[in-house]
Amino acid sequence: MKKISILGSTGSIGTQALDIAKGNSDYKIVGLTANKNIELLEKQITEFSPKIVAVVDEDQALILKKRLHGNDVNIVSGIEGLVEVATYDSADIVLNSVVGMVGLLPTLEAIKAKKTIALANKETLVTAGEIVMNLAREKNVSILPVDSEHSAIFQCLKSGKKNEVSKLILTASGGPFRGLSKNDLEKVTLKDALNHPNWSMGKKITIDSATLMNKGLEVIEAKWLFDIDINKIDVLVHPQSIVHSMVEFIDGSVIAQLGIHDMRIPIQYALNYPDRKENILEKLDLANIGQLNFEKPDNKTFPALSLAIQAMKEKGTMAAVLNGANESAVQLFLEGKIKFIDIARMVEKVMSLHHNIKNPTLEDVLEVDKWARRMVLEQLN
Structure with a gap:
């Protein structure tokens, strides 16, 4: 039996992973996380009986705790909660299917805990590929790709x-x-x-x-x-x-x-x-x-x-800037604040403003991500 923690269990990949696990004795779901969709998460908890659950939105985590009062599941919250689920002792495999930069730190911590990583979070390798892969080699951890390609x-x-x-x-x-x-x-x-x-x-x-x-x-x-x-x-x-x-x-x-x-x-x-x-x-x-x-x-x-290819060729922090700017611009498009064609324009503009850091630390990656998002918002003014 493989014991699995799923980060992003209420999303597309997470729900399909649970569909595979349903009624299958080869798998035991020990951990689940969601951003704030506690309605679906509660149903998943009832069906799969995980030992630990994280809700990134702390207000929604409190609501879920009240709903499940008396249930023996451990409910945690925030990024720290994601990390707790990713490093949960009994998990063999961590399926990281969260969307966005939020997936990076849980992946790194899961590698340090020597969990096998089933990776569906693109941003982990896009923003900090060299850091992540070096750590995986150091800890002798397998990173198994989930994206179809x-x-x-x-x-x-x-x-x-x-x-x-x-x-x-x-x-x-x-x-x-x-x-x-x-x-x-x-x-x-x-x-x-x-x-x-x-x-x-x-x-x-x-x-x-x-x-x-x-x-x-x-x-x-x-x-x-x-x-x-x-x-x-x-x-x-x-x-x-x-x-x-x-x-x-x-x-x-x-x-x-x-x-x-x-x-x-x-x-x-x-x-x-x-x-x-x-x-x-x-x-x-x-x-x-x-x-x-x-x-x-x-x-x-x-x-x-x-x-994206340009960002990879330039190496350093440019791919993190590309990713952060794109996440921010896509969100603006989803909110109806910019046109579809503005997404790539905004990303290109932010990349042109960035002073690339060639050998970044994790802290550098996190800082330029925040900077890139601010630069996109400044283009609205």
Whole structure:
């Protein structure tokens, strides 16, 4: 039995992970966390009986404590609560599926506690990849990718040796605005941006998918996860989202991982690694799909991908600035305060103002994250 703590259990990845664990004796859920959705969290506590639960919003944590008075679950709160769940003694695996920079510190503390990390929080490696991976090597901790693209690459890399890899090829759906012009993007609405053609995800990641920033963040993640030069990572737009990513080897062989677009497949793979387990999910029917298409991304219309690659090439704190500025700008768009096309413009502006710190400490990363968010808000004035 694998004992699992899930950070972000009320979000898209978290709920799907619990769907996998439901009624399955291979898993025991020992810890859960949520931001403030205590209604769903309470149902999860009733069903899975975790030993410890964290609610980031301290007011909501107090309400949940009153509701569950007499229940033996330990309810904690804030970032400190996230860390408590991430480092909980009996947990073997920590699935980090929270959204945003808030996921970084719990990941680092879980590594120090020598937990296996199933990572679905992009910001951990985007903002502090070198710090995180060095610590994981020092503590001999495995970081297993949960994102479908990185899970695909992780599986494909087993077909050869590291020195036989020519390049990694990340696939992108292209989002809801594939094929539109910059003029078209000036007019798109929040509802349009949240209408992803293939995947059902949280709002923030759905907007990132529409701008192609999500793919840029995944390029940065791939560089750190697989210890590969940024120039050996390519992106292809693949609207069907069936080929989840590929690896090209030096002999010209290209190994791809295919599957339906259902996140429960890579989640289950990470939780069961190194074994595979049977499931009752729909199987891929290529004859029914008929064809698979690929094209190069339109970096002029969707500059976010290029900005992410630029940030990674500059190294240091630039990727943390990119991430912080993007999180802040996406939130403004979700609140109706800026246009869709302003997201990448704001990120680019903040990056141009940043004096890069080449060998940052964790404190440097956290400070520039705050700075980048302030710089985005200043652009509203």
